[in-house]
Amino acid sequence: MTSQHQHTPGADQIRRAPKVLLHDHLDGGLRPGTIVDLARETGYQHLPETDPDKLGVWFREAADSGSLERYLETFAHTCAVMQTREALVRVAAECAEDLAEDGVVYAEVRYAPEQHLEAGLTLEEVVEAVNEGFREGERRARESGHRIRVGALLTAMRHAARALEIAELANRYRDVGVVGFDIAGAEAGFPPTRHLDAFEYLKRENNHFTIHAGEAFGLPSIWQALQWCGADRLGHGVRIIDDIQVGGDGSVKLGRLASYVRDKRIPLELCPSSNLQTGAADSYGEHPIGLLRRLHFRATVNTDNRLMSGTSMSREFEHLVDAFGYSLDDMQWFTVNAMKSAFIPFDERLAMINDVIKPGYAELKSEWLFQQTASTSGSAVEER
Numbered sequence: 001m002t003s004q005h006q007h008t009p010g011a012d013q014i015r016r017a018p019k020v021l022l023h024d025h026l027d028g029g030l031r032p033g034t035i036v037d038l039a040r041e042t043g044y045q046h047l048p049e050t051d052p053d054k055l056g057v058w059f060r061e062a063a064d065s066g067s068l069e070r071y072l073e074t075f076a077h078t079c080a081v082m083q084t085r086e087a088l089v090r091v092a093a094e095c096a097e098d099l100a101e102d103g104v105v106y107a108e109v110r111y112a113p114e115q116h117l118e119a120g121l122t123l124e125e126v127v128e129a130v131n132e133g134f135r136e137g138e139r140r141a142r143e144s145g146h147r148i149r150v151g152a153l154l155t156a157m158r159h160a161a162r163a164l165e166i167a168e169l170a171n172r173y174r175d176v177g178v179v180g181f182d183i184a185g186a187e188a189g190f191p192p193t194r195h196l197d198a199f200e201y202l203k204r205e206n207n208h209f210t211i212h213a214g215e216a217f218g219l220p221s222i223w224q225a226l227q228w229c230g231a232d233r234l235g236h237g238v239r240i241i242d243d244i245q246v247g248g249d250g251s252v253k254l255g256r257l258a259s260y261v262r263d264k265r266i267p268l269e270l271c272p273s274s275n276l277q278t279g280a281a282d283s284y285g286e287h288p289i290g291l292l293r294r295l296h297f298r299a300t301v302n303t304d305n306r307l308m309s310g311t312s313m314s315r316e317f318e319h320l321v322d323a324f325g326y327s328l329d330d331m332q333w334f335t336v337n338a339m340k341s342a343f344i345p346f347d348e349r350l351a352m353i354n355d356v357i358k359p360g361y362a363e364l365k366s367e368w369l370f371q372q373t374a375s376t377s378g379s380a381v382e383e384r
């Protein structure tokens with residue numbers, strides 16, 4: 001007999017299941033209505049649509065180009081309305097609320113402080129405003145019966161030259177809301193080694209960082225991120241698939257780099273919907289996450305940009321459940337992988353796994369028992 005938790009969870013169970021999110025951009029997750037409000041309040045006149053529903057559709061379609069560069073152009077509008085303290089507090093608070101509402105219990109949300117200085121804020125003021133917003137969002141979530149913890153990752157833009165400065169900022173705000181560092185932006189032509197000074201600084205400070213690598217560009221980018229820069233995790237890393245050969249008979253051969261990634265348990269921050277939009281995969285069913293999960297890579301599921309992809313953690317899991325028939329056990333596996341890979345201290349990660357994630361899944365997995373009892377009690381009587 002197979003128990004219910006080995007079967008596919010429905011949308012409601014997926015939403016209620018505790019989820020952990022490691023790769024989500026603050027400026028890629030605004031509510032369309034908030035963008036419209038903020039544009040009005042700050043006098044930004046270049047929004048392509050002013051009706052929230054139409055604006056949401058515009059972002060999804062504009063980001064759906066098959067090219068990372070075109071995808072990134074849409075961030076001009078979100079960053080444009082995130083230039084004041086009030087705007088940053090609001091966006092961060094709503095981000096935490098929306099994630100909590102979706103069943104996310106722990107999230108690391110990233111943004112590039114250097115992109116929020118146009119109206120005169122300092123880097124420090126940007127970080128403090130976002131931290132304030134996250135704390136406010138956690139508080140509001142608690143009031144509506146949800147529990148979430150949000151940490152910030154500070155991103156430096158790979159085409160710019162402020163990585164060391166941003167790394168120092170991340171180090172200064174360590175233990176006060178910021179849990180690590182990242183680099184993002186167009187990948188081709190901007191190798192991570194351009195920012196070696198920032199990574200070396202963070203290593204000397206025993207700090208943590210992830211690097212967007214292996215999304216729009218392949219193995220050399222992943223190799224540099226790990227072996228030159230020393231990344232703790234890979235943002236996407238999906239192209240590691242190029243170093244894995246699957247034979248006609250189903251046999252699998254890992255190259256040296258793919259072996260290293262798996263053997264060292266390097267976390268892959270996979271973002272299926274985002275990859276479909278930027279052309280890194282053609283369909284959910286063909287997304288490398290299926291193979292990577294089967295081969296026991298440290299794979300995690302992430303949203304990247306909820307606005308541009310019209311997604312949420314629950315939506316990402318729904319797509320994967322549809323494509324691969326994943327069960328609650330698979331969801332728990334991805335979630336525990338993500339929590340193990342978080343940048344908060346080990347004892348806190350362990351407590352999240354043992355005291356929040358496992359009990360949450362156990363609760364969901366036990367639901368079928370009670371449903372079954374109710375529906376079979378009647379028929380058992382009839383059979384006599």
Ligand SMILES: O=c1[nH]cnc2c1ncn2[C@@H]1O[C@H](CO)[C@@H](O)[C@H]1O
Nearest residue numbers: 025072075110111112155184185212
């Ligand atoms: O998937 C991605 N790959 C590379 N860069 C990205 C991705 N999503 C967002 N950003 C970039 O990161 C900045 C800070 O959040 C965003 O403004 C966007 O330019």
Ligand SMILES: [Zn+2]
Nearest residue numbers: 184212235304
């Ligand atoms: Zn990203």
